[in-house]
Amino acid sequence: MLQPTGGGPHQQHSPLQHFVQAKKKINEIFLEVEGYVGEAERFLASVPRDTGVAPEEVYTAAEEFGQKVAGIREVLARDHMKVAFFGRTSNGKSTAINSLLGGKILPTGIGHTTSCFLQVEGSNTGEAYLTTEGSDEHQSLDSLPQLGSALCNARLESSARVKIHWPVERCRLLGEEVVIIDSPGIDVEADLDNWIDKFCLDSDVFVLVANAESTIMLTEKKFFHKVNERLSNPNLFIVHNRWDASAGEDEQAEVRKQHTDRATQFLVEELKLCSEEEAKDRIFFLSAKEALQTRLQEAKGQKPNIHTEDYFTRYLEYQQFEKKLEACLSSTAVKTKFAAHTARGRDIVVREGAMLGQLQESATAKRNEEAITRKELLDRLDFTERQLEMMTSEMKDKICAIVEDVEYKVAKGLSEEIRRLAVLVDEFNDPFHPDPLVVNVYKSKLAHHLESGVGSNLKARLSADLQLNMETQQRDMMDRMTALLPLEKQTVSRNILPRREAFEVLYHLNCDNLCSDFQEDLSFKFSLGFSCLMARFMAGNGGKKRNGHDSYNPFPYGGLPRQMSYSAPETPSNEFQLPTDEWGLATKLALASISSQGTMGALLLGGLLLKTVGWRVVAFSGALYGTVYAYERLTWTNQAKLKEFKRQYVDHAARKLRLIVDMTSANCSHQVQQELSSTFARLCHLVDESTAEMKEEAKSLEREVRQLEEIAGRSKVLRNQATFLNNKLEMFANTYLGLE
Numbered sequence: 001m002l003q004p005t006g007g008g009p010h011q012q013h014s015p016l017q018h019f020v021q022a023k024k025k026i027n028e029i030f031l032e033v034e035g036y037v038g039e040a041e042r043f044l045a046s047v048p049r050d051t052g053v054a055p056e057e058v059y060t061a062a063e064e065f066g067q068k069v070a071g072i073r074e075v076l077a078r079d080h081m082k083v084a085f086f087g088r089t090s091n092g093k094s095t096a097i098n099s100l101l102g103g104k105i106l107p108t109g110i111g112h113t114t115s116c117f118l119q120v121e122g123s124n125t126g127e128a129y130l131t132t133e134g135s136d137e138h139q140s141l142d143s144l145p146q147l148g149s150a151l152c153n154a155r156l157e158s159s160a161r162v163k164i165h166w167p168v169e170r171c172r173l174l175g176e177e178v179v180i181i182d183s184p185g186i187d188v189e190a191d192l193d194n195w196i197d198k199f200c201l202d203s204d205v206f207v208l209v210a211n212a213e214s215t216i217m218l219t220e221k222k223f224f225h226k227v228n229e230r231l232s233n234p235n236l237f238i239v240h241n242r243w244d245a246s247a248g249e250d251e252q253a254e255v256r257k258q259h260t261d262r263a264t265q266f267l268v269e270e271l272k273l274c275s276e277e278e279a280k281d282r283i284f285f286l287s288a289k290e291a292l293q294t295r296l297q298e299a300k301g302q303k304p305n306i307h308t309e310d311y312f313t314r315y316l317e318y319q320q321f322e323k324k325l326e327a328c329l330s331s332t333a334v335k336t337k338f339a340a341h342t343a344r345g346r347d348i349v350v351r352e353g354a355m356l357g358q359l360q361e362s363a364t365a366k367r368n369e370e371a372i373t374r375k376e377l378l379d380r381l382d383f384t385e386r387q388l389e390m391m392t393s394e395m396k397d398k399i400c401a402i403v404e405d406v407e408y409k410v411a412k413g414l415s416e417e418i419r420r421l422a423v424l425v426d427e428f429n430d431p432f433h434p435d436p437l438v439v440n441v442y443k444s445k446l447a448h449h450l451e452s453g454v455g456s457n458l459k460a461r462l463s464a465d466l467q468l469n470m471e472t473q474q475r476d477m478m479d480r481m482t483a484l485l486p487l488e489k490q491t492v493s494r495n496i497l498p499r500r501e502a503f504e505v506l507y508h509l510n511c512d513n514l515c516s517d518f519q520e521d522l523s524f525k526f527s528l529g530f531s532c533l534m535a536r537f538m539a540g541n542g543g544k545k546r547n548g549h550d551s552y553n554p555f556p557y558g559g560l561p562r563q564m565s566y567s568a569p570e571t572p573s574n575e576f577q578l579p580t581d582e583w584g585l586a587t588k589l590a591l592a593s594i595s596s597q598g599t600m601g602a603l604l605l606g607g608l609l610l611k612t613v614g615w616r617v618v619a620f621s622g623a624l625y626g627t628v629y630a631y632e633r634l635t636w637t638n639q640a641k642l643k644e645f646k647r648q649y650v651d652h653a654a655r656k657l658r659l660i661v662d663m664t665s666a667n668c669s670h671q672v673q674q675e676l677s678s679t680f681a682r683l684c685h686l687v688d689e690s691t692a693e694m695k696e697e698a699k700s701l702e703r704e705v706r707q708l709e710e711i712a713g714r715s716k717v718l719r720n721q722a723t724f725l726n727n728k729l730e731m732f733a734n735t736y737l738g739l740e
Contacts, residue, residue: 019176019333019337022334023337026342029732030069034073037065044062051711069345079337083178083207086183086223088220093182095241097180100325102172104296106144117181119180121174123174130162203234205332237321238263239321241287247308247310264279281324286318338732342737353721356719370708374698374705388691391480402676403669403672406668406669410505411661424449425450439645443515447512454509459504462505466505470672478679485687514660521648524636
C-alpha cells in the first residue's frame with residue numbers, strides 16, 4: 001500500500017519551497033523575538049518599581065508581549081499550507097487528492113465514499129498512521145476504510161476529522177508543509193455552516209471538484225457563497241473532473257466553453273473573487289483518475305499505460321493545475337499565515353522598543369537629577385563640615401573667654417563680700433549666751449546665715465549678668481549651628497535650649513565646715529593691760545598689717561591662657577610683713593627683754609617713774625588706770641561678749657573664705673563651661689547626625705545613580721535590539737510577503 005511517489009523535473013524547483021523557506025525564516029526571527037521579549041521582561045522585572053522610571057503599565061505590557069509572542073510561536077510551529085477539496089458526492093475529490101499525493105492513500109470508489117473529513121499531513125518519523133479527534137493514539141491505516149468510508153456501518157460522524165500521517169519521504173507535497181483536506185459530499189450534509197467554521201476558515205486554497213459530465217450545481221454555489229461570506233477573498237480553483245469522458249466527442253469544445261463561461265461567471269460576477277483574465281488560471285479540465293494512474297506508473301519507473309484519446313493534453317492540463325495550485329497555495333499561505341504574524345511581531349518589537357526608549361530617557365533624566373542632587377548634597381556636606389570645624393574652634397575660644405570672665409567676676413564679687421562680712425554677721429540677731437553649748441548652736445546657725453547671705457548676695461550681684469551672657473552665647477550657638485541643619489531638623493535644634501528653669505550658678509561656700517575649727521576667746525582682756533599694749537606696740541611699730549590688698553590671680557594654677565587682662569581685685573591678707581628696719585627690731589628685742597624679767601622689771605620701771613615725775617602723778621595715773629579697768633570690767637556683758645564673738649568670727653571667716661576664693665571662682669566658671677559645652681555638644685551632635693545622614697544619603701544616591709546608569713544602558717541595548725528585529729521582520733515582509 002505504501003508506494004513512493006514520483007515526480008517530474010518541475011518538482012525540484014517547486015514554488016512550495018517559498019512557503020517552507022518563509023516558515024523557516026519567520027520561525028527563526030520569532031525565536032529571536034521570543035528571546036528578546038523574554039529578556040526585556042526579565043530586565044523590566046529587575047527594575048525596582050520605586051525608582052519611578054517606568055509606569056506600572058510598562059511591566060504589564062512586557063508580560064503581555066511575552067504571552068503574545070509565545071502564542072505566535074506556537075501557531076507558527078503548526079502553520080502549514082492548507083488546501084481543502086469540496087464538491088458533490090462521487091465527483092472524484094479523493095481521487096484528485098490521491099493524484100496530488102502520488103499514491104492511493106484515501107479510500108475511493110463509486111457513490112458516497114468519504115463519510116467524514118480526512119486531513120492528510122506529513123509524518124517526520126517515517127511512520128504511516130492515523131489519529132482521530134480527541135485521541136493521540138496511533139492507529140493503522142488499515143482501519144481507514146472502516147472510519148472514513150461511507151460504505152462502512154461503523155463510520156464516524158460527518159463533522160468528525162481523521163488525521164492521516166503519511167511519511168514526508170513518500171510525498172513531496174506533505175514534505176513541503178502542505179496539508180490536504182478531503183470532505184464529504186456537500187450535497188448530502190445539511191450543516192454547512194458548521195463545516196465552514198470548523199475546517200475552512202484557516203484554508204489557503206479551496207478546490208471545487210465538479211463533474212465535467214454536468215455543470216456546476218446550485219448546491220456547490222450555495223456552499224461557496226457561504227465560504228465567501230466567512231472569508232475575505234478566498235482562493236477558489238474549479239476542477240472539472242472526468243473530462244476524459246468527452247474524449248472523441250464532436251461537441252467537446254462547445255461543452256468546454258459552456259463550462260468555462262459558467263465557472264467564470266460564478267467566480268467573477270457571483271463571488272467577485274477575481275477578474276475574467278485571472279479566472280482563466282483557476283478553471284481546469286482534467287481526469288484525476290488518469291493522473292493518478294500516470295503518477296503510480298512513474299513511481300515504478302514505467303511508462304503510463306493509458307490509450308484514451310487526448311490523454312496527454314489532459315495530463316498536461318493536470319500538471320498546469322498542479323503548478324498553479326502550488327504557486328497560489330504557496331503565495332497565498334505565506335501571506336495569510338505569516339503577514340498577520342509579521343505585522344503583530346513588528347508591532348510588538350516596535351512598542352517594546354518604544355517603551356525601552358522611554359525607559360532609557362526616563363532613567364537618564366532621573367540619573368541626571370540624582371547626580372545633581374548628590375553633587376549639591378556633597379557640596380553642602382563639605383560646607384557643613386568646614387563650618388563646623390571653624391565654629392568649633394571659634395566657640396572654644398568664646399567659651400574660654402566667658403569662663404575667664406565668669407571666674408574673674410566671681411572672684412571679685414566674693415572678695416567684696418568678704419570685705420563686708422561684718423555687715424552680714426551684724427545682721428544675724430539670734431539670742432546669744434556664752435555657755436559653750438549655746439555658743440556651738442549659735443555658731444552653726446551663724447555659719448548657715450553667712451553661707452546663705454553670701455550666696456544670695458553673689459547671686460544678686462552676678463546672676464543677671466551671667467544669665468544674660470549665657471543666654472546670648474547659647475542663642476548665638478543655636479542660630480549659627482541651626483543654619484547648618486536641614487529645615488526639618490531646625491525645629492528640633494531649637495528645642496535644645498529652652499529650659500523649665502533658667503541656668504543659675506551655684507556658689508558652694510560650705511561655711512559650716514569651713515569655720516568648723518573656729519574657737520572663740522570670750523575671756524576679759526583689759527585694753528590697757530601690758531599684753532594688749534605690747535600687742536599694739538608690736539603691731540604699730542614693725543608688724544603693721546597691710547591695709548592695702550595683694551593682687552589676686554583667679555588662675556593660681558596656670559589655667560587656660562587669658563585673651564583679656566583684668567585687674568584682679570585685692571583682698572586683705574592675713575599675713576604680716578617682716579620688719580626691715582634695724583631700729584624696730586632693736587626696740588622689740590628690748591621690750592621683750594624687759595617683759596621677760598617679770599616683777600623685777602615692773603619695780604624698776606615704777607621706781608624710775610616715781611623718781612622722775614613724782615608720787616602725785618603716779619598716784620593720779622594709777623587711780624585713772626584703775627577707773628578705766630573698773631569701767632571695762634563692768635561693761636564686759638553678754639552684749640560685749642557677742643560683739644567680740646562676732647568680731648572674732650568675722651576675722652576667722654574672712655581668713656577661711658579668702659582661702660577658697662580661687663576654688664569657688666573656678667567651680668563657678670566650671671559650671672558655666674559645662675553648661676555652654678553641653679549645649680554646644682548637643683548642637684554638634686545634631687550636626688553630626690545630619691552630616692552622617694547626608695553621607696548615607698550621598699551613598700544611597702550614588703547607588704541609585706549607578707543603578708539608573710545600568711538601567712539606561714541596558715534599555716539602550718534592548719531598544720537597539722528592537723530596531724534590529726524590526727528591520728529583520730521588515731526585510732522578511734519585503735522578501736516573502738511582497739511576492740505575488
